[in-house]
Amino acid sequence: MSDTSPRCNIPIITLTTDFTDRDPFVGIMKGIILGINPRVQIVDLCHQVPAYNILEASFLLGSSYRYFPAGTIHVAVVDPGVGSQRRPVLAKAGRYFFVAPDNGILSYPYQEEQADLQVFHLTEQKYFRLPISQTFHGRDIFAPVAAWLSTGLAPHLFGPRISDYLQLEVPKPRHLAGRIYEFQIIHRDAFGNLITSIGQEFFSQQLSAGSGERFILEIASQVIDCLQPHYAALREQPSCLVGAIFGSSGHLELFAHQASAAELLQVKVGDTGTITFLE
Amino acid sequence: MSDTSPRCNIPIITLTTDFTDRDPFVGIMKGIILGINPRVQIVDLCHQVPAYNILEASFLLGSSYRYFPAGTIHVAVVDPGVGSQRRPVLAKAGRYFFVAPDNGILSYPYQEEQADLQVFHLTEQKYFRLPISQTFHGRDIFAPVAAWLSTGLAPHLFGPRISDYLQLEVPKPRHLAGRIYEFQIIHRDAFGNLITSIGQEFFSQQLSAGSGERFILEIASQVIDCLQPHYAALREQPSCLVGAIFGSSGHLELFAHQASAAELLQVKVGDTGTITFLE
Amino acid sequence: MSDTSPRCNIPIITLTTDFTDRDPFVGIMKGIILGINPRVQIVDLCHQVPAYNILEASFLLGSSYRYFPAGTIHVAVVDPGVGSQRRPVLAKAGRYFFVAPDNGILSYPYQEEQADLQVFHLTEQKYFRLPISQTFHGRDIFAPVAAWLSTGLAPHLFGPRISDYLQLEVPKPRHLAGRIYEFQIIHRDAFGNLITSIGQEFFSQQLSAGSGERFILEIASQVIDCLQPHYAALREQPSCLVGAIFGSSGHLELFAHQASAAELLQVKVGDTGTITFLE
Missing domain, CATH: 3.40.50.10790 (S-adenosyl-l-methionine hydroxide adenosyltransferase, N-terminal)
Structure with missing residues (x-):
């Protein structure tokens, strides 16, 4: 050719x-x-x-x-x-x-x-x-x-x-008080992973504004305070029901070990949680 | 090339x-x-x-x-x-x-x-x-x-x-009496819309044979007597559980407002209703 | 071109x-x-x-x-x-x-x-x-x-x-005694057909080692002792709940007449049965 x-x-x-x-x-x-x-x-x-x-x-x-x-x-x-x-x-x-x-x-x-x-x-x-x-x-x-x-x-x-096309407001973390934000579940993927409205950029900015790498995320009575390096890492942490990771969409997502986080937590799209960035 | x-x-x-x-x-x-x-x-x-x-x-x-x-x-x-x-x-x-x-x-x-x-x-x-x-x-x-x-x-x-290939009879409205016909549900689409055996041509012929644009369709205790201009039109008619419209297949279909007509009416493929064309 | x-x-x-x-x-x-x-x-x-x-x-x-x-x-x-x-x-x-x-x-x-x-x-x-x-x-x-x-x-x-790539052992019929083998269900297809671990080659070898074409397959209290020529053949054998046939994957599969063998037998992937080749 x-x-x-x-x-x-x-x-x-x-x-x-x-x-x-x-x-x-x-x-x-x-x-x-x-x-x-x-x-x-x-x-x-x-x-x-x-x-x-x-x-x-x-x-x-x-x-x-x-x-x-x-x-x-x-x-x-x-x-x-x-x-x-x-x-x-x-x-x-x-x-x-x-x-x-x-x-x-x-x-x-x-x-x-x-x-x-x-x-x-x-x-x-x-x-x-x-x-x-x-x-x-x-x-x-x-x-x-x-x-x-x-x-x-x-x-x-x-x-x-x-110029008057319709642009809806996309869900973003909402400031509650101090360094506490409310986030939303914006998608549940086929594996039952829960994609949050917390984007990578927002997360990094908030962390770097504090003294370290520390945060506390709460949803459905679960508390998460660290990121997992990959999905399989949760296998060695049987006490953790769900883990958090930045997924392929660039948003923080919650996942379980070869199981559906959505079902384990009984959480669905539109539900909310809080994330607190520590000093 | x-x-x-x-x-x-x-x-x-x-x-x-x-x-x-x-x-x-x-x-x-x-x-x-x-x-x-x-x-x-x-x-x-x-x-x-x-x-x-x-x-x-x-x-x-x-x-x-x-x-x-x-x-x-x-x-x-x-x-x-x-x-x-x-x-x-x-x-x-x-x-x-x-x-x-x-x-x-x-x-x-x-x-x-x-x-x-x-x-x-x-x-x-x-x-x-x-x-x-x-x-x-x-x-x-x-x-x-x-x-x-x-x-x-x-x-x-x-x-x-x-020349002896198999051609099944496709469902068509069946004459009952006067200007009353029985129709069938022939498909339920992914939205729960119910596609009937009433084709556009049959419908137009029957209507024009009468004096106007009037008909009464009955199925599952619901009565429908007009066509909707589009799906969203039902939003302004909260008293209507379902509406009728000629869908993309060229058949009359029954639909609900952002809901499944099939589930609302508890109607499935093969079920029947009647349509009466008025003088 | x-x-x-x-x-x-x-x-x-x-x-x-x-x-x-x-x-x-x-x-x-x-x-x-x-x-x-x-x-x-x-x-x-x-x-x-x-x-x-x-x-x-x-x-x-x-x-x-x-x-x-x-x-x-x-x-x-x-x-x-x-x-x-x-x-x-x-x-x-x-x-x-x-x-x-x-x-x-x-x-x-x-x-x-x-x-x-x-x-x-x-x-x-x-x-x-x-x-x-x-x-x-x-x-x-x-x-x-x-x-x-x-x-x-x-x-x-x-x-x-x-050279040290990971190769898992694939399920094969397991010798139990004499000419009796245990097989596994390795896949359930979309029709509910149950694909077994019995391959065509193994089956033919075992049969030809005997005197004829005879075998007895048992699973979920059902006994099957012949192969069907095609799926529709079961229509003329109302006493047979399920039939056996070599399917398109080259494995023996169990099927029902226009119904799900998996549901009829309440059998799922991983379940086992036995096949005995007769002398």
Whole structure:
């Protein structure tokens, strides 16, 4: 092959939805995409987002999109307002593109890429599949727009730039008193690990503001005062029901030894705990 | 690249099965396909068809196949009779190909494409993987035939044309009396929406035969007498437990506001209701 | 296209994990792979391996890898020891490559390909994603190594060859007395079929050592003394709760007529039975 820049030749589109795999909805979106651009690589990011949970979808997207090559187009469809007045949007955020309903699902990527962010309202119907249904814009708007975008069209061709896009506040540790903060469980992963709203940067800043490396985390009557070096380390600490570690998403997470921390602690997404940074 | 018609260069094969994702069965089929034609795009349509449910698989296939580019090869394997006398077939139906057991799983596509339908009995063993197992024709017959077909071979090369292929009767509204019809629930989607056997065309014809836009639908003690413009519209009608809308499959479906209509109504696939079109 | 060996041009990477589809972990691995080699075909083999179950993952991999074209790279990540001292390895086994933690997950392929097996300890960090996390080597080590390998690099470039790799003993029929053997259930498939540790070769040898085709298999108070020709054959034998057949994995499996043998027999992975070969 005489391709000089082979990487740019194969565009990537990822899909994140709450469609699950019980229906052919995701497959249909892929059919639409391949009908417009048959050379694209389509990657499923997650289709098991809890139904209608926009913020959890946003977190999953926010903790994943950076691991793809520059130029990747991320499509996210958790869309309880489909068919209503909520707008469809296309965002150019840093080195990535996002195609989604304007309902807050892009809040995490927006926050990360605030310095280089342009959002466009999708209005050019020539890039839609017509007639547009009232129930499945993944098929009729988001998939075809992503596919046309993957052919190299510029984002501004799809509609006017807007500045009043919806950006939800993402959960962060909340200051309670002194050096005590309340955190939230923002995701439970497939292993039952509990991902907290405590990010690596916040944690490091708080620790370094004190004299050492010491903290006390409390949730569901459990007290944790150290980080584990890796998951298997808990095997040698039978007195510890759960451990804490900075997981692959860059957030502090709680885990058990080859068991579900969520079930052991009876803790679920939205529950809160406290973390105290010691002097 | 000197491709003049790039779209034709990348064939698409879709897979619909009841294999779920707990086993590597689907992955194995893909391995066989890629060993024969490594350039194909393979798309999972649905692998969570209720086990052995041929008619529901057929409905899912029938509501999906048209969203793919012309020439797409749809493989469907819900196959309780694997290894017995049931025949394997290849159908050219309109602009699409289907590869499946001859057990009725292609009934919906057959019905849609009756005007341009040719069905062939797969007998040419040189396109099979030998020896043929008694338990996994997805791997040994359907995957390799689809892959060889995707290389451009003509359908008649795979075996003789037949006219006695199995076409099951698909559920349709049944006339009860006057302008009253009984309908069936034919699918429950991942959100708990209930898809009925009432198609858009039938509904429009019945309505226009009357004086207006009026109908009364009854199921599980609920009465519905209007269509909703979109899912979110039910939010402003707290007195309505469920609403009706023409969903993306072209069938009337019953839904709840960000909840499962199936659970709220305690209704399941196969249950029936009535619809009365008013004068 | 002027490709002379088109099949070699599109490398294949398969993924087997216990990550399920509830999280974007698998999608993230694909993003890393496509960032290194955008032309690869990625196939999901299975992501529903029971969490931390290394030997069952190995069985699924062992019963699948051969159905892919020569040169396919199989990545397997069931990795409870991630971040600890367990080594990452790359194996060249027969016509295939494997990339995985050195925790026994490659035991079945090792056993099959013992005659042509080379195992390398992955130490060359230039093929890793840095910094390496303590929780997700699928993303940081196994995916990038597989992707670099798919570009044509030789296995020895990734680290030194080792001979002390971990190979677990795979379950085989255990001799009890005379011609009586104890077997184990090693996998329950999505249909509830129970896959036993009785391989085709062992079974044939034992039968031919006797005078005929006769055996008695006992498990959970059921007695089976013949093989069924195919799944549907049980329909005509209503007195048989379960039947036995050599399934697609090459192992004897127990099945029910369009029902779950596992539930009917209340048998699970790890349970045992006996098989007696008659004179």
